[in-house]
Amino acid sequence: MNSAEEQRIDIEKVLPAARAALEELVRIPSVSAVPTAALATAAELTAALFRDAGMPEVEIIDNGAHPAVLARYPAPPGRPTVLLYAHHDVQPAGPPQTWTSPPFEPVERGGRLYGRGTSDDKAAVAAHLAAVLAHGGRPPCGVTVLVEGEEEIGSPALSTLLDRYRDRLAADVIVIADSENLVSGTPAFTTSLRGSTACVVELRTLAAGVHSGGFGGAAPDALTALCRLLATLHDEHGDVAVAGLTSGAEPAYDYPSTRFRADAGVLDGVELHGTGSVAARVWTKPAVSVLAIDAPPLATASNTLHAAARAKVGLRIAPGDDAPRAANALAEHLRTHAPFGARVSVTVNEVAQPYQVDTTARWFAAAARAYRTAYGRDVVHIGSGGSIPFVAAFAETFPTATILITSAGADNLSRAHGPDESVPLTEFARACHAEALLLGELG
Structure with a gap:
């Protein structure tokens, strides 16, 4: 970018x-897990924002699912096109008493804007809007904006949408502003994503529940057997003990254990799981978690040996591994490690592939320049322990596109999905500036 453009x-x-657009969006309780008219309201507002910004083509796409918004400014001759992705749907707010202020009423405190969706991912909608407005509604390159309404439920219709609108969504650069900066003030590109799978494992040991006094000591109860099975998922160091899973490369960026403990809220005296660097443990190595157990609540528990017990087990899959193969490895481990000859059934519920960004792609360096200018610091490459399943779908549909996974202001204190979700306003401003400069670089 030349100095005049900057x-x-x-x-x-x-x-x-x-x-103002961000605050207006936050006020709409567009929870995709419980579909209401709010999703249509959020889509209508998003469409109006980009229409008013000067985008010549704006459409609300029904697609047989939650409404999405597609806005386009065609590329001038010889210029590339950038696709700016975000989502207008949010997670449920949870119990209102866990919030310091009402979840759907944006409130500024201490330089942060609080409210559900402030960081995930309505800040991205507003940042994309700012980038277009910064160029007076006439950016120097082609700009396509896609704001979907079902990311928080796994984007089940996105692949269909990408296939149906492939020609209108085709781009040289795809910006997915749905990640975070690990440290405020330092721009980060997320270059690796773990995949994920989850399964329900059920153990049966008895024909029916029986008296723990009359039969305990010899009759195996399913809940105890389930606990012993779940304990086999990790070794004595806390590393995943499922055979056949692979790990990715050691991350170049460090994640100090003291910062990680603070970010995760690990209690004093509690040791971290696993071995190796913290960055590797949460970004490039597999992780297994017990997500739920079906068990009687204490208030209604009786002295009974249980005939059956179930648990939901989640697996985060390292970059470079194959999700279906990893899911099979987890299921095989659960089937073969049950104690006492318990009968085991495993049902795999979901599978999402991991993803590794190509940092040598054509426009990657140009993007780094734009973000360095906006932040005054070099971009760092970080991983994400979480999964964004649709990234692989974008890459498969547009294999030559440069993919950038960025933050629209979210940082390690944003508490996405949790109470008191927030975005630091200084970081939001930098993200808006970076996207505007990126459009200039592409132009």
Whole structure:
């Protein structure tokens, strides 16, 4: 980007409109897990925002699922096109008493804007809007904006949408602003994502529940057997003990254990799981978690040996591994490690592939320049222990596109999906500036 182009971008002029848009979006309880009219309202507002920003083509896509918004500014001759992705749906707020302020009423405290969706992912909608506004609604490259409404339930219709609208969504660069910066003030590109799978394992040991006094000591109860089976998922160091799983490369960026403990809220005196660097443990190695157990609550428990017990087990799959193969390895481990000859059934519920970003792709360096200018610091490459399943779908549909997984202001304190979700306003402003500069770089 030349100095004239950089000087032409005055992000401060458009930030008030971007923040107002963010606050207006946060007020809409667009929870995709419990579909209501709010999802249509969020889509309508998003469409109106980009229409008012000057985008010549704006459409709300039904697609037989939650409404999505597709806005386009066709590329000038010889210029590339960037696809800016975000989602307008959010997670449920949970118990209102766990929030310091109402979840769907944006409130600023200490330089952060609080409310459900402030960081995940309505800040991205507002940042994309700011980037378009910063160029007066006429960016120097092609811009396509896709804001879907079902990311928080796994984007079940996204592959269909990508196939149906392939020609209109085709892009040279795809910006997925649905990640976070590990440290405020330092721009991060997420270059690896773990995949995921989950299964339900059920153990049966008895024909029916029996008296723990009359039969305990010889008759195996299913709940105890289930606990022993789940304990085999890790070795004595806390590393995953499922045979056949692989690990990715050691991350170049460090995640200090003291910062990780603070970010995760690990209690004093409690040791971390596993061995190796913290960054590897949470970004490039597999992780197994027991997500739920069906068991009688204490209030209604009786002195009974249980005939059957169930648990949901989640597996995060390392970059470079294959999700279906890893899911089979987990299921095989559970089937073959049950104690006392218990009868085991395993049902795999979901599978999402891991993903590794190609950092040598054509436009990657240009993006790094834009973010370095906006933040005043070099971009760092981090991993994500979480999964964004649709990234692989984008990569498969548009194999030549440069994929950037960025933050729209979210940081390690944003508490996405939790109470008191927030976005630091300084980081949000930098993200808006970075995207505007990226459009200039591409132009």
